[in-house]
Amino acid sequence: MPQGELCNRKPIVTDEQLKLTLSDKSGKKYYAEMLELDVDTNALWATIQKTMKARLKTWLEICAHCGMCADSCFLYQVNDCVPEQVPSYKIQSTLGHIVKKKGNVDNEFMRHCMKVAWSQCTCCNRCGMYCPHGIDMGVMFSYLRGLLYSQGFVPWELKIGSGMHRVYRAQMDVTTEDWVETCEWMAEETEEEWPGLTIPVDKQDAEIMYTCNAREPKHYPEDLAEAAVLFHVAGTNWTVPSEGWEQTSLSMFAGDWECCKDNVNHVYDAIERLNPARVTGTECGHAHRATVIEGPYWAGREDGLPPKPYIHYVEWLAEALREGKLKIDPAKRIKEPVTLQDSCNYVRNQGLKDVTREIISYIVEPGYFVEMAPNKEHNYCCGGGGGFNGIGMYREQRNVALRKKMDQILDTGCKLVIAPCHNCWDAIRDLEEEYEIGIRWSFLKPLIIGMLDIPEGMRVEW
Amino acid sequence: MFKKILLATTGSPASFGAARVAFDMAKRYGSEVTIFHVVGVPTKAFSHVVNDVRTGEEVEVDEEYLAWVEEELKTTFAKQFEGADNAKIVLTTGVPAREILREARKADSDLVVMAASSGENASFHKGYPGSTLQKVAKAARCPVLSVHRESASYWGGFSNILFGTDFSKQAESAFKFALSTARELDCDLTIFHALDISGKVLDQNEIEENLIIARKRIRETYVPLMGDFKNYDIEVWEGTPYVEIVKLAREKSVDLVCLAHHTNELDPERARIGSTVEQVILRANCPVVSVSKPDKV
Ligand code: SF4
Ligand code: SF4
Ligand code: SF4
Numbered sequence: 001m002p003q004g005e006l007c008n009r010k011p012i013v014t015d016e017q018l019k020l021t022l023s024d025k026s027g028k029k030y031y032a033e034m035l036e037l038d039v040d041t042n043a044l045w046a047t048i049q050k051t052m053k054a055r056l057k058t059w060l061e062i063c064a065h066c067g068m069c070a071d072s073c074f075l076y077q078v079n080d081c082v083p084e085q086v087p088s089y090k091i092q093s094t095l096g097h098i099v100k101k102k103g104n105v106d107n108e109f110m111r112h113c114m115k116v117a118w119s120q121c122t123c124c125n126r127c128g129m130y131c132p133h134g135i136d137m138g139v140m141f142s143y144l145r146g147l148l149y150s151q152g153f154v155p156w157e158l159k160i161g162s163g164m165h166r167v168y169r170a171q172m173d174v175t176t177e178d179w180v181e182t183c184e185w186m187a188e189e190t191e192e193e194w195p196g197l198t199i200p201v202d203k204q205d206a207e208i209m210y211t212c213n214a215r216e217p218k219h220y221p222e223d224l225a226e227a228a229v230l231f232h233v234a235g236t237n238w239t240v241p242s243e244g245w246e247q248t249s250l251s252m253f254a255g256d257w258e259c260c261k262d263n264v265n266h267v268y269d270a271i272e273r274l275n276p277a278r279v280t281g282t283e284c285g286h287a288h289r290a291t292v293i294e295g296p297y298w299a300g301r302e303d304g305l306p307p308k309p310y311i312h313y314v315e316w317l318a319e320a321l322r323e324g325k326l327k328i329d330p331a332k333r334i335k336e337p338v339t340l341q342d343s344c345n346y347v348r349n350q351g352l353k354d355v356t357r358e359i360i361s362y363i364v365e366p367g368y369f370v371e372m373a374p375n376k377e378h379n380y381c382c383g384g385g386g387g388f389n390g391i392g393m394y395r396e397q398r399n400v401a402l403r404k405k406m407d408q409i410l411d412t413g414c415k416l417v418i419a420p421c422h423n424c425w426d427a428i429r430d431l432e433e434e435y436e437i438g439i440r441w442s443f444l445k446p447l448i449i450g451m452l453d454i455p456e457g458m459r460v461e462w
Numbered sequence: 463m464f465k466k467i468l469l470a471t472t473g474s475p476a477s478f479g480a481a482r483v484a485f486d487m488a489k490r491y492g493s494e495v496t497i498f499h500v501v502g503v504p505t506k507a508f509s510h511v512v513n514d515v516r517t518g519e520e521v522e523v524d525e526e527y528l529a530w531v532e533e534e535l536k537t538t539f540a541k542q543f544e545g546a547d548n549a550k551i552v553l554t555t556g557v558p559a560r561e562i563l564r565e566a567r568k569a570d571s572d573l574v575v576m577a578a579s580s581g582e583n584a585s586f587h588k589g590y591p592g593s594t595l596q597k598v599a600k601a602a603r604c605p606v607l608s609v610h611r612e613s614a615s616y617w618g619g620f621s622n623i624l625f626g627t628d629f630s631k632q633a634e635s636a637f638k639f640a641l642s643t644a645r646e647l648d649c650d651l652t653i654f655h656a657l658d659i660s661g662k663v664l665d666q667n668e669i670e671e672n673l674i675i676a677r678k679r680i681r682e683t684y685v686p687l688m689g690d691f692k693n694y695d696i697e698v699w700e701g702t703p704y705v706e707i708v709k710l711a712r713e714k715s716v717d718l719v720c721l722a723h724h725t726n727e728l729d730p731e732r733a734r735i736g737s738t739v740e741q742v743i744l745r746a747n748c749p750v751v752s753v754s755k756p757d758k759v
Contacts, residue, residue, distance in 0.1 A: 022524075023524055023525060025522055025524050025526070026522055185564075185567060189563075189601050192755075215504075218556075219504050219556050219557055219560065220557065220560070221560065222560075392511060392522075
């Protein structure tokens with residue numbers, strides 16, 4: 001059968017199509033159409049031949065099926081160690097099979113692949129550290145997702161997510177006007193308490209340009225206000241771009257490569273237009289991975305770097321604390337057992353493990369910080385990475401996946417978890433909702449604001 | 463002065479008193495009422511599932527669900543809708559306090575009316591501590607009127623207004639609002655200060671002295687601002703501020719208490735809505751309006 005009205009090989013590029021797909025409750029019609037969706041096997045094979053690089057081919061070939069990667073995968077662990085969850089099995093039985101068959105696979109197989117790609121791997125890249133050959137299933141699954149997306153076999157929410165990026169250039173329907181208006185609103189609301197605070201839009205040559213996650217202006221504009229407070233107190237000459245402010249990329253989770261490139265170029269254009277000395281984003285892991293770690297390659301930048309040094313929020317924060325631009329009042333430090341969630345996307349993928357601990361050293365009374373085990377680059381995914389959090393169809397599997405993080409947190413005995421990654425924050429919130437273990441969780445911004453030693457006259461109390 | 467009223471409601475019985483006051487005011491003063499309801503708090507990352515504000519259950523927001531909620535609200539407020547030609551329903555999703563503030567700003571509302579407690583559901587409130595009213599009262603540019611009980615002695619129309627002051631900067635705005643309301647609606651206005659002696663050891667002479675000082679301060683601060691407005695009294699009592707405000711309100715059959723929102727608590731999560739205001743809201747028999755900004759007064 002040909003293409004469906006909602007489920008098809010075409011990306012969502014218009015507002016109408018987006019609304020139409022959104023109005024399909026739980027993707028009922030979408031998934032019904034998927035049952036009938038034909039596979040363009042020729043196109044599939046052509047894409048593989050064109051895009052599958054030597055590394056992936058080699059990986060598929062050299063896998064010794066030794067199973068040493070099994071234990072590294074949290075999904076294997078929480079799913080009773082069933083063989084279907086062994087990383088090498090997951091990829092060999094999906095991508096490996098498609099390649100072996102030269103793309104000659106049917107609808108049922110593609111749907112099976114979709115399930116594996118989005119509900120049995122969060123692209124957390126942990127297995128890659130444990131395979132003796134360095135074979136990284138996270139990378140391979142990202143590639144497989146791309147193939148599946150190009151054939152229309154992608155979960156409903158992610159089809160919409162990447163559609164949002166294409167239509168609004170944000171993961172939610174936040175337009176340029178909405179965004180600028182939110183900046184004005186937050187500046188106005190915050191300025192009363194912090195005289196002189198501004199949220200400068202499109203300022204040229206600032207010290208730092210700030211980008212964020214569209215969920216913030218949409219639902220939690222306080223986060224933007226908090227960023228503004230910290231920049232203000234630190235005396236930073238900063239700006240936000242009116243266009244190119246959305247740093248996240250659901251298209252990366254969806255496997256919509258074309259859209260990934262478009263997203264990141266949009267941010268890079270803003271950097272080139274405003275010419276800041278540096279750029280930083282919000283407390284988000286996947287946004288950072290998309291714009292800073294993978295983005296340069298999507299954009300085809302030869303040096304593999306964004307146009308200007310682009311640091312994660314934790315790096316900016318650590319620097320401001322280190323240099324004394326932000327001072328912590330020792331009396332206000334955290335004096336209860338507290339633990340830290342290491343986000344796969346900027347810890348394992350970029351090595352930012354020490355800098356977060358440096359922040360901890362300023363804000364937690366010595367003796368109260370409890371590490372999760374394992375931690376740093378060995379930490380497990382929060383359980384909701386790679387888009388898992390948002391996919392209704394795999395909610396049950398996602399809830400099982402949350403158990404690893406739950407156990408890790410319970411083992412620390414802490415009631416407070418610092419999660420400087422938007423998606424981890426969501427996952428931890430969901431895990432509390434699901435399992436009620438009595439924990440609290442927080443981003444860094446509000447914690448730090450509550451602990452600041454504020455210069456005289458900078459804050460008006462009322 | 464009450465051209466645009468934003469009635470923020472959960473549709474639960476806890477908000478019926480607020481709804482009654484809002485609609486009564488609208489009819490009496492020809493205002494436009496927007497019944498604003500946040501259907502749910504976004505959850506599960508970027509999915510389209512929200513926790514229903516009333517039941518706490520997960521629902522998927524689509525046309526059908528929205529139509530259903532709208533119908534429910536219409537039925538709930540059917541009586542009020544009668545004769546209110548200038549009323550409309552607006553539904554949205556999001557974190558309630560934020561969305562109420564967003565709408566008030568967008569619509570340039572003159573007054574936000576809401577219940578003191580929304581019958582909050584614990585499950586979606588984890589991670590969003592602090593009450594909706596508190597956040598709205600603190601950040602709204604317009605006065606925020608809260609009605610705690612359905613039985614609030616509001617018989618329609620205001621005739622006696624009690625303005626309580628702690629002489630803070632915000633109290634100036636609250637005073638302006640109280641005065642212009644009193645002027646416009648031809649009410650009696652009582653300007654009141656409660657000398658806070660709770661937890662203090664003061665001898666009687668000292669108390670008397672302070673009462674005289676406070677009285678003088680009221681005269682100096684507020685009387686010059688009243689021009690030809692004559693329907694006012696000044697009262698200064700000692701005690702615990704909220705208790706005295708509630709007592710006086712009862713004694714004088716006040717039908718609107720006007721206070722400034724103020725709090726010294728820096729942590730917004732912990733800052734109760736200025737404990738005096740909060741206590742008055744809970745205990746008074748009439749609507750309480752909290753004013754924190756100089757706009758819209
Ligand atoms: S550890 Fe590496 S080589 Fe061994 S099965 Fe896993 S992917 Fe294959
Ligand atoms: S990338 Fe993560 S989730 Fe995927 S197979 Fe490897 S360890 Fe498991
Ligand atoms: S949400 Fe956080 S922990 Fe989970 S995969 Fe993403 S970065 Fe890693």
